Amino acid sequence: MRELLSVNDLTKRLPATGPPVVSALTFSVGEGEIFALLGPSGCGKTTSLRLIAGFERPNAGAIRIGGQCMADATTHVPAEKRGVGVVFQDFALFPHLNAAENVGFGLLSLSRAERKRRIEETIRLVGLAGFEERKPHELSGGQQQRVAIARTLAPKPDLILLDEPFSNLDALLRQTTRQEIRDVLKEAGTTTVMVTHDQEEALSFADRVGVMRNGRIEQIGTPEEVYYRPRTLFVAQFLGRTNLLLSDADGMEADTPVGRVALNRKAQGPVLLSLRPEHLTLKEATPGGTCAGSVLARAFKGHDITFTVLLDGSEYLVHTHNGMPFQPGDSVELEPIEPAVVLETSAG
Amino acid sequence: MTRVLAYLRRPWSWYVLAPILLVGVGVIVPVIYLVLRAFEADANTLGDLVFRTRNLHLFVNTLLLAAGVLALGSAIAFPMAWLTTRTHTRFRRVFTLFGVLPLAIPGYIMAYVLLATTGSYGTLARLFGIEIPRIGGYAGAVLALTLATFPYLFLNLRTALLGLDPALEETARSLGSGTRRVLLRVIAPQLRPAFSAGALLVGLHVLGDFGVVSLMRFETFSYALYLQYAASYDRVYAACLALMLLALTGIALLLEARLLRGLLLHRTGSGPPRRIRRTSLGAWKGPAYLFLLGTATLSVGIPATTVAYWMFRTEPGSLADLAQALWASLSASAPAALLATALALPIAYLGVRSPSRPVRALERVAWFGYATPPLAFALALIFFSLRSIPWAYQTLGLLIVAYGLHFMAEAVGPIRSALYQAPPSMEEAARTLGRSPLRAFLEATFPLLRRGLLVGVAFVFLSAMKELPITFLLSPIGFQTLAVNVWGHTNEALFGAAAPYALTIMLISSLFVGLLLMQSGRPMRS
Structure with missing residues (x-):
């Protein structure tokens, strides 16, 4: 598996003089892989995600995507030039645009016809055909979630980041949506990094899991590895x-x-x-x-x-x-x- | 200071920095000029100017006026708010409207109405043969200012009463408290923040008022300031008076902040609050309706009929003058409303998205510009422009900038409320979908701000159109707005001549008040 994302010694202090929220974070994600950063709230996982997306600038360390340097001591590629898609916890759908317009929002360089085709294709991929004209508030939570995924997938980003993607759904919807979204991502072959505090979510959704605590990764491994062979007391207790x-x-x-x-x-x-x-x-x-x-x-x-x-x-x-x-x-x-x-x- | 500098060095673009600098410079620098001007005098003269018995007289008058207006305003606003929210009184919506409509009638028109109604030449004498002495001086000033400003108290109290959790009252009752105790121990404390906010607005209006006190011939700081500036041109004394007035305003602001410190009154429990329980009035029904009708008559009925009456007494043919005044008002107020909203946008945005110490300071500067008594603000701008930008003195441009800086705070609120409806993640989503920061804002957030911006523009337009003292001091020569005309004619007791201008202001204002009411009634989204 070729490496797509590599994060090296990433450190971020918030505020700039405070203690590090993310410290010396190092991991890499292969092409097409789904990687989960798992940890309790306040462990720095969302900050890590925002660093990779380009919303924040690291104090130290480097981020490379597809071999290209996105952030280090001298470089900072702005979010809009990284080719990284983000699905937000609150979905962040544009309330003034309908589902199709939301999905088409990122398709800037395509011609009108190509754009239309791509919107149709992506909406079908997430199983929302027939809902194109609906405004976000006319969709259920699960449907909004899918529009958010479609909007992120439509421009075919190299990397997708999911921020607690299922926490806004009720328990019943969560399990089925999780499986469906996983299938969609695997079908699209997109490399994915997700952050979550829900160990069940991380174990069932990701190919590999990095367990975070106090801004550091304590253990990286397949779900089975981190569950059955925890390295530390924290990992053992956090996973179950x-x-x-x-x-x-x-x-x-x-x-x-x-x-x-x-x-x-x-x-x-x-x-x-x-x-x-x-x-x-x-x-x-x-x-x-x-x-x-x-x-x-x-x-x-x-x-x-x-x-x-x-x-x-x-x-x-x-x-x-x-x-x-x-x-x-x-x-x-x-x-x-x-x-x-x-x-x-x-x-x- | 270094922190502010470090903050400014952040990679912000001109479209954020430029308005911020304009606000900071435009509000702070003139005040510095005011101080400089006051301290031009040597220490002895200065001491002489500050410690005059006349100043004490002005001080006492100003305080008495504020106290009178607050007392009478509370006496109207409290029962009115309670009756329209917590009782089975009929026509609650209509009476609520009558509690808001006086906002369309500025203080100097209220003063005009009182002067034109009473006395031997007044409407009452002419129409009904009832001759009561002309209302003037302290009583007239209190009455006019109360009728013009009590809606601020009413609206705040009404919102608070509607937001109270009925479960608290029910709990108090179940613990054995009677009606009076519930009112005093449970409801009243919860209304404190709302009352304090409304009282501050009323207080600022009284401190800053010039139209009413000048027409009623009641000497307060503002009036003395105007006389000093207009008549004797003693600018050092004028600057001193302005600074004293500013100090008084500062004390009012501090008092309000002190009263509200550490006060966090909201529901702590979860679950939807229950419906408000209304009280039946029983034997008090009659007096209640009488009170509501009386207030509506005084605050809206009499002004409307008086102005209409004098309108028909006036000679036709002055329409050209009216059109000219209308155009003058529009040409200053409309650009000012746009400018104020444009300045308020980055301030509201930073306040919501990256609240930090410098940003809060900036918000305070905006609020300071609003709280500064308009005469003092205008005077400061005059000193500043004469000294630094003499080419701008007495130009329409400077008047517009003055309006914009003074009223900008009114636009911050509605924009801020709208911004809370637009989570930052939407802009970030737009960024990841290939938009630059500015375009992300314009495409993701801006569409959701439209209504907030509209309300902001409407607020500022309304205020600027009714504005009198700043217009008086800063407008170009021969530039006569509707407000200036009303004041000028009333000052000479030409009630017929003032009527068309007053009526125009009232019509435009009530149109805008209606628009604002409709907007606030609708939900923000969908």
């Missing part, structure tokens, strides 16, 4: 619920409060382990066993069950299949079904 175990490691195994468990990599001495609830299961406590706990709560959710187990004064979460027979008060043992993940100690 997890059980943290203070343990004593010795090579590929460690002694933990729940017993001896296998590790995903070699470690020595005191380490912090992460075990996702679905990587644990329950079994009946063996009489005289040292690691027995008791079931504190059981939440039946249809396709699975979440147990809360009290062991040595700590609570552990366990997701199991819906046939697990234990009830609150039962004495159980926790059993890992995957190796525990060793977290880096440096990152607090």
Whole structure:
């Protein structure tokens, strides 16, 4: 995959004398790839997006798109010359223009006929044929979202940036729209960077995810990598619920409060382990066993069950299949079904 | 200062910088000239000028006038606002209109009406044989200014009353408070910001008023300033008076800011507010209607009939003069309205999009230009133009610039409200779709500002057309607007001759007030 966007050591201070909002940000996105910047609010992800779009100027670092330098110490290509499309959180549709006019807004260099054809084509791509004449306020939230995507896709930008694109949609609409928009982007073959604070959104939408915290990227990887093999405590906790175990490691195994468990990599001495609830299961406590706990709560959710187990004064979460027979008060043992993940100690 | 400089060095284009510089220079520099002129005198003379007993007399008069107008205005505006929003009074919309229409009648026309109605030659005596002494002096000034300015209080209070959360009242009642306690402890505190804003506007009008006090012969700072300038040409004393008047205005502004500091009164809960509950008046119904009808008669009925009456008494044939005056008013007010709006646009834009300390300072400068009593402002501009740009003195251009700088603040508000409807992301979207910053603004934001701009233009046009003192001091020789004609004829008790000019002002103004009312009634989008 050829590299399309590369961000190098990007730093931005807001205000200019304040602490960096984005610091030494480095990542690259390949052609046609969907990349997500995921992090809590205030982590600098939206600022990063605005830097790439050209709305803000970095204090240090460089941005290259398609091999061409867009921003560094001496260069600043203005937003309108970058060939980068942006879909805003509030969609930012022009209320005085109808859907077709909105989509055609960026098609400056085309002839009238070409323009018309391109508008038709893009509107069909996002599945809005028949809505061309509607003004934005006459469209539903999901339809507005699609007009915004179409408007951004129409000029065929090299790169599309999505700023929390689904947060304005209600929960029901969000999942279906997400899948449809992903299909549209993949069909158009557009390289995409999205920022979001919703881990489910990032995991299901992106090819690769960069988890951000305090202006820095803590880990980059495929959704599976960052979910199953978080590098730091922050990544482990931000991507979903997890059980943290203070343990004593010795090579590929460690002694933990729940017993001896296998590790995903070699470690020595005191380490912090992460075990996702679905990587644990329950079994009946063996009489005289040292690691027995008791079931504190059981939440039946249809396709699975979440147990809360009290062991040595700590609570552990366990997701199991819906046939697990234990009830609150039962004495159980926790059993890992995957190796525990060793977290880096440096990152607090 | 360095921060301001650093700010100005940002890559802004001429179309933002030029208006900002004009505003800053146009408002601040003349005031500096005023100070310079006052301090030309040596210390002894200056002390003599400032610490005269006459000044104390003017000071007391000005304060008494402001207090009287505020008291009487509140006595009208509070019940009127309450009756038209919170009771089952019939014809609430009509009475609301009567609370707004006086805006179309400037103070000096109110004064004209009072003078032309009372006394042995007045309309009352002529039509009904009722002879009451001619209203003048303090009572006349208070009455005229109250009738002309109470709509500012009324409108503010009305908006506040409509915005109150009825749940608060209901909570107070459920906690055992009676009607009076609810009124005093729950409603009144919430009306404070609105009252304070309205009172400030009324106060600024009183401080700046020249037409009413001069016609009623009641000596305030403004009137003394005019006499000083027009009669004796003692410019140092005039400059001193202007500075004292400015100081008084500054105190009013500070007081208002102090009253409002830390005051944040709005609903804290979520969920849609419930509908307002209206009170039945019971036995008070009669007095309430009497009050509303009486106010409407005084503030709109009598002025309209009086002007119409004198209109038919006037000899025909002065139509050419009227046309000339109308043209004079239009030729100054229309360009001023456009200029003020053009200046207000970048200020409102920066205020909404990149609020920062220098921008807030700039907004304050605009507001300062508005709050400056017009006579003092005009005097400052005269000193400035005579000293630095003598070729511009007494030209139509300078008059237009003076109007524009003075009334610009009136256009900032509506443009700002419109800007809040246009999120910045729309302009950024236009940027990413290949537009330069200026074109992005013009294509994405500007179309949404049209109504705000229109309202701004209308406001300033209306104000400039009614304006008297600035016109008086700055207009070219022989340039007589409608307002100047009304004042001139009334000053000589030629009520018939003044009538056509007054009627024209009232007609044009009510047309604009109607337009503004219609605009504000409609939602901004769709």
